[in-house]
Amino acid sequence: MSSELAYKIRQIREVETSGRGEFSQLIGIAKKTLEGIEQTGRVPKGDLLEAVCKKWPKYTLWLMTGQVDEVCGQVSPDIERARRELKQTGTGTN
Secondary structure (H helix, E strand, O other): OHHHHHHHHHHHHHHHOOOHHHHHHHHOOOHHHHHHHHHHOOOOOHHHHHHHHHHOHHHHHHHHHOOOEHHHOEOOHHHHHHHHHHHHHOOOOO
16 A cells, blocks of 8 residues: 555656655655655655645545546546646647
């Protein structure tokens, strides 16, 4: 489970920010803490998970359960990435 959460945190970071520095600043953690989580698969603490969910609530369901519910606005980073690509090409619906 720990490496799965670390992977999910990284996926959110890659879609929503320009890098570890920006992500760390936005959620209020040290960059070294984030590096440790991503590089070693260490289990993120509850306050870090809460900060991520507060900053990007659309990923809460996916982060915690691996599920999505687009009707309710709960998506994964892959879905968000695809939406952005469609928007850039002018083929998106939003």
